[in-house]
Amino acid sequence: MIIVKDLSVERLDKKIFENINLSLTSGNITILRGKNGSGKSTLLKTILHIIEPSFGTIYWKGKLLKKNLYDFYDNVTYIADKTSSLTKLTVKDNINIWSRIFFSNINNSQLETALKTLKLENYLNKKVGTLSLGETKKLEFLRLIIENKKVWILDEPLSNLDEDSVQLIKQTFEDHCSQGGSIIFSSHQNPGIYVTEEVQL
Amino acid sequence: MIIVKDLSVERLDKKIFENINLSLTSGNITILRGKNGSGKSTLLKTILHIIEPSFGTIYWKGKLLKKNLYDFYDNVTYIADKTSSLTKLTVKDNINIWSRIFFSNINNSQLETALKTLKLENYLNKKVGTLSLGETKKLEFLRLIIENKKVWILDEPLSNLDEDSVQLIKQTFEDHCSQGGSIIFSSHQNPGIYVTEEVQL
């Protein structure tokens, strides 16, 4: 679905990376690997067209992504490397806002099981600002389920999580792929997730 | 040097952990392990006397830590789980502020080698806000060297770092311990750092 061709990105006239090629079809998982500062996050943002590449093109469903942007956005969930929940609101408020703004079609019981598997069910009325680092991170993953889109673009989803949660994520990834979804994520760890393509930056 | 006895902490009247014992002597490394939300960060903050425990006592050099607080603070560096560099200033400004405010006794060439080993030497005039996640994290470690204290209290120092940097940290830990320093840190990963004590929360 996504094809990235000869992508190069410059930032402040400094080359971040050059000639990156990758393609993501449904059911596939792509992992981005590379040192700190090698441009993984930058690449993900470029794919999302938040950053404009200096060379190269990106295709979405065969068309230029630029021309087809909002269709692409309708199919993609992005989780950045920093949490984006609203720290001043409670977990519940955050979930409410997301599920409403994303026009989510999942029902309450699905949400509850998701909360339970993530072990967040007791924190519903707690301010996000007072959660632990890993809990905040897990809360972010709820968006994957709420948005319920095909392509997941995740920036370091595995950091700050405990062993159990990492396994859970792994499981979720596999389920998503078997349902025809596709994932591209960056990580420094190697938790034994089966990936179809590894891109070295 | 640090002895923690029967420590229990409550937050909003909810027990976070109970009866934790640990002792840290010079040359030792203690690792805190536990699930997300098990209270690792809370324990570290309690040891730093930022959070008051509901039960239990902490001793520093044989005396009650409470009574001896500023002597303790003179010997400890704390790196929290979130970065605390000033994102609006450049790397250089941050380093300047730190080295001056901590009245650092390391000289410029030491600093430069440190910057080089951390591969941050090219970013001196860059705003911290525009660094990559791992680079920001590494910048934080510079404080260990600038402050040059005996006890290091580190919250998830290994997350978001690439393989090389983790090795570097490992090396730094070993050097520090061989010079009589002591370290207590929390982590979800197991990078093969030799630890003297493992506390399960």
Place this chain on the structure above:
Amino acid sequence: MKFLVNPAKFNEVTDYIFKPVLILSVLLFALGLLFSFYLSPDDYQQGSTVRIMYVHVPSAWLALLTYATMTLYSILALAFRIPFGFIFNTAVAPIGAVFTLICIISGSLWGKPMWGTWWVWDARLTSVAILFIIYLIIMFMNLSFENRIVREKVVAVFILVGSVNLPIVKFSVDWWNTLHQPATISKLSKPSIDPSMMIPLIIMTFAFMMIGLAIAILRIKTEIISRKTNLS
């Protein structure tokens, strides 16, 4: 008198007196309305607008009285470590605010025919407005500060500091030469008011007091319960 400082005792005693208080407040209020509308004369200067007085003056007195008791309880709570004081303050502040609001609104309604404007910046009116704002701030603090233990202390200190305003409200008419009526009824010497106006005024004052008391009892009870169940 222990029920005035002890939550458990308070619950016990108020279980007995709540119903009488409620009935009394309804009766007194009805009686007061009857008196103030039918059984009291028009003022020879002010005509029938004088009847606003039967709302205005009692509510003004009670606004002040409520704050005064809150100040007392703050001292009890802070100096003698009696937590009931915090409970009382949290529960009662909105009642005081409402009384103050009634006082301001009725005063303005009275002021339009008497002085020609709704509002003047004389010392009495200004200080009452500040009293109202102080009440509101107390309420806001109670609603938005997260840590209860800290919040109650902060609020109690704030109440104490704010109590400076009370004598200003009370004596501003004597200290400064203002538009507002100087003390005519609440003078220590002989009140210079006709008994036919005095009677409805007193009845209405007691009616207001009883209503306030009834609501206060309810609110304090709920506050006690909410503290038991939700410890934060």
Place this chain on the structure above:
Amino acid sequence: MIKFLIKIIFFYYREYKLNLSGFQDILTNIIFFFVSIFIFIFSIGPDKDTISVVGVGILWTLLLLSSTLSLRKFYQDDFENGNLVIMHLNGFSFGFIAILKTLSNFLFVQIPFLLSIPIACILLNIANDKIIYLITSFGISSFILSCLGSISSSMNLMNQRNFLLGSLIVMVFSIPIIIFSVGIINMEESFNSLINILFGILLIVFAINPWASGLCLKLSLENK
């Protein structure tokens, strides 16, 4: 299409939650204005005539203050915590986000203030028949201020020196508008034609806003 409308509604639900997590916040806003009026009165003195002369000026200053106060919150928080990106990925173009945000600033910051004008007029001894003029001109100019605020605070996000200047220029821009609208109130005969001019300015700024703010948002996210 309906889906999109619902999205917009929930955009405002979110803004509401963020800006005023309840009725008491609106009340606090309003009280804040009244206390500011108090402060003015205390510092100027209680003389009726003076007050009614400076009254309009006081109201204007407060309006300006409230918009300056809110400038920082305009995009900054959403920019920093990444919510701007999420909204964009959710199908709102940057220009459209700018429009929504401007309206939300108007709704949650300026409107509470507009609502308290009638009472403020009583306190400040402003003649009753002027109130309607006041509210009209205030309504329009506060909307202009919201638009200008949107532009300047989105410029602010870029955090580069030349844009720093830009946002100051926008501040300076608002001066003639304010001075103009202050003048309006004292010229009752030609009120209508003057209001039309103000309205014209509003239209221009409103048209520029999504374009300018959208661009700034895009660029600042790119350089984040």
Place this chain on the structure above:
Amino acid sequence: MIKFLIKIIFFYYREYKLNLSGFQDILTNIIFFFVSIFIFIFSIGPDKDTISVVGVGILWTLLLLSSTLSLRKFYQDDFENGNLVIMHLNGFSFGFIAILKTLSNFLFVQIPFLLSIPIACILLNIANDKIIYLITSFGISSFILSCLGSISSSMNLMNQRNFLLGSLIVMVFSIPIIIFSVGIINMEESFNSLINILFGILLIVFAINPWASGLCLKLSLENK
């Protein structure tokens, strides 16, 4: 000891760096200040006498309002990014941090204002010989405001919801101070003795400040 002094100096170096990178904020404040003065002049009309009567009052209110503007920055940023903890671990007790921060607020927020007072006096037709009184009384009172601001904004750290509450509290407390200092300027004979009283208030607030703010900082960090 000397080490400690040097630490303090670099504390201010840090504040300077931080505030100056928010140079725009300072400039915005000053522009706000002058724009408001213009608003007044325009809404009052060019009548010199009225202007000079209300001039002092206007200056006062603007000073107060603009210091409320800066309240948010007082501790919030350092609280959120963890620098408060680092400073504390670096040997500053919370009370001492409060003192330093209060001084820094005075230096970087209030002083720019004090500097612009002479110009404002010219605009507002305030007699030259009054300027010195004005600046003295403003200096002291703005320091009082800094202390009050420190207390209320440290308190507000525990209240993440209702930001304006802190400003409200400061404003209510500053009412007596305003009444007092506006009075001062019009009573030139007894100026010295009145200034002494103002100074007394300053001392009291300054003494309470480290204790109260320090406690609030500690508690809010504990519950962060």
